[in-house]
Amino acid sequence: MGLLEPDRYFSRLSHIDLERDLRARGLDCVLLDIDNTILARDTHEVPRDARLWLARAREAGVGVCLVSNNWHASVHQLAGELDLPIVAKALKPLPHGLLLGMRKLGGDRASTVMVGDQLLTDVLAAHLAGMRAYMLQPLVEQDLPHTLLLRNLERMMLGSRQPEPAPPACRQNLDAHPQEGLR
Template identity: 65%
Template sequence: MALLTPDRYFSRITAIDIEADLLGRGYRAVLLDIDNTIRARDTGQVPRDVGLWLGRARTAGVDFCLVSNNWHSDVYQFAGELELPIVAKAMKPVPASFMVALRKLKAPRSEAVVVGDQLATDVLGAGGAGSAPYAAAAQCGAGHSGRPQAGAGRAYAPSRRRAGRLLRSSCRGFSLIVGIGVKGARL
């Protein structure tokens, strides 16, 4: 069960502080899931605040690679529109897809995190690649107002029982930030 249990949660992907939570921890490479993480599955659009966050991160020097189990041509088109490399047909949770993404970014595991929405694919796969998982609740689904909810930007570490309730009760899914190569790290 430990491989499926993230250690840390953020209120949403845009609450991940680029300086403190990424660059300040030595992460210059971010491996991103697509659907329900940066793109709303129901609309196929990237919410404005998520797009702005991606732009700020890129300007700050963070590199991104999309990692998706999707095999349809639209993920390649999506990657092209964002001008990001992609590993499609990733077969997550197989850790090899994360290693391919790292090679595309020319980044070591110690300088990378994974952001995704599924425990059984993103967290488990990154864990299999030797990672310590952290999670951020996604709000990219239907009904997203574009406004952060109470507690936005605060990190917290709920109990395993509370985390399970949060996962089951979320109508919008979860985004997960998973550090690769920092096994056992606690924030």
């Protein structure tokens, strides 16, 4: 697999099935990007389905560490709100921040996956660190100017590749527990 090719491609975090897509593949440590992966750039909110997924990951014994190139106080506040460890100013695509996050979770390369919305930071950093990379579509189209330029390049690199369809169980679980994961 190429350095810039995600191992899996999903439309949302909640479409990653904890058992089938993580545990069954030996993955119990998740490094999770923040901006436009779990925090919408337009509203600066974590969507309900992402909060629910994080709560279920915790219940399932899947460790999660936030890994962001951002260094502002807001990412540390979010980590505190979600009660998650964080590596800020990670300098992705350099692998150092991911390796630090992996160590915070007590994982190794084989048991860790990076989940993020960008090929040129998240996916590349994961593969340079020797771990798997799951890519998500960005939560919203709004982004930083330089990121919008990179998105055009990413679209060309992804070609016709589309995110995997959401498993029916994901949709059913969210419909059955609409208040779960809310703060």
